Amino acid sequence: MVSLSSCTILVVEDHDFQRRTALRLLKELGAEKLLEASNGREALDLLVDRGEPVDIILCDLDMPEMDGVEFISHVGVNQLAKAVAVVSAMDISILNTVETMARAYGLQVLGSISKPLSLHDLTACMASFQPRDAFKDAYVTRTEFTADDLRRGLKEREFIAFFQPKVSFKTGEVQGVEALVRWFRPGHGVISPLYFIDHMEHAGLVTPLTEVLLTQTCGYLKAWAQRGFTIKASVNVSMHCLEDTSIADRLHDLVKEADCDPRQITLELTESEVMMDVAKVLNVLARLRLKGFGLSIDDFGTGYSSLQQLSNVPFTELKIDQSFVKDSPTQGRHRTIIETSLDLARKLSLRTVAEGVETRAEWDLLKSQGCQQAQGFFIARPMPGYQIPEWIRMWRAPEEC
Ligand code: C2E
Ligand code: MG
Ligand code: MG
Secondary structure (H helix, E strand, C coil): CCHHHCCCCEEEEECCCHHHHHHHHHHHHCCCCEEEEECCCHHHHHHHHCCCCCCEEEEECCCCCCCCHHHHHHHHCCCCCEEEEEECCHHHHHHHHHHHHHHHHEEEEEEECCCCHHHHHHHHHHHCCCCCEEEEEEECCCCCCCHEEEEEECCCCCEEEEEEEEECCCCCCCCEEEEEEEEEECEEECCCCCCCHHHHCCCHHHHHHHHHHHHHHHHHHHHHHHHHCCEEEEEEEEEHHHHCHHHHHHHHHHHHHHCHHHHHHEEEECCCCCCCCCHHHHHHHHHHHHHCCEEEEEEECCCCCCCHHHHHCCCCCCECHHHCCCCCCCCCCHHHHHHHHHHHHHHHCCEEEEEEEHHHHHHHHHHHCCCCEEEEECCCCCCCHHHHHHHHCCCCCCCCC
């Protein structure tokens, strides 16, 4: 355990007695640099005045003025601490959501302690603190890891869904989001799926990952709907998941248990290079479709058997790969491929989405070609789920020229 004497710890708690108890227990554990605040607003002012991040924040959730959830989101966005620990009498499911949110900001989460605070719980919580700079290496490009690291990461809930909006070309309306996983790996920053999805497939862990992402996505769909934003979501599914015939029932049950409807969810499938058991895969896809899930063919045009797949699988959406969208305003060949793909999709009654829209010129071109939905950095980068409602409120579609 890191010596707490060198750590600056901020205790945020509105209840005087409980705040004093926390400070006393931390002193017993050897902490010397202690700060205190009685609500989120006061704590935020203190942190901003201080000008440098504290090591650990021990925070209550239910507080007047500014509650702990809002406070932690400010701490995350403004990088005001390295780690947080939540102390609360709240239900465990709320604590889990807050933990997930804090991780999505790149904060180290030391855990949730239920009230009343005990020396035993506090010791266990503080022992997990690692004095790294949480933001220094955010978005690392490549890192070494083993199947055990991935397994542990799943257990420790280090895989977090980010969401990228999908908007209508015609009306600008936000119609959905795509869930994209990020690995918040302690000590290594945030790792892109491009570096670990293959490993997950080989380690047989991609189905549990899909379930984690689908669960997080359903949680957010409900939270957004409660705030008045009823949208749909897409989740990426590796073809490897479809080798297990029980997957259709499992995904359906998971969505139902989360109190969502499979019709709100589209599963995006990318063609695999590996030859699969075609009969088995078609069986699973047909059953997923029957249960109400939408099915999207992702990265269309990059695989080798797209046309054959289209005729066999009950797809509902076609996503034009970003490699064709890129430079389409200047590349005649890309434009032709897009035109042909859109024409095919129309004839098969599939919704069309262009991914990787990065510029106004690409937006204008795809819109004029009749593509239905746009997704890409021109609209928004993938973001943590809690940011979606605020983003939708602020979003304005590009004006007609
Ligand atoms: P994808 O499903 O085709 O997702 C689109 C990728 O393009 C995402 O990369 C997204 O961040 C990126 N992107 C979006 N707009 C733009 C843009 O305008 N310009 C550029 N250059 N890139 C853009 P990301 O998040 O790194 O994901 C990469 C791939 O990893 C995904 O490609 C998907 O195949 C896979 N993946 C992501 N999350 C999951 C997951 O939960 N499960 C599985 N099985 N695969 C996943
Ligand atoms: Mg996708
Ligand atoms: Mg794609």
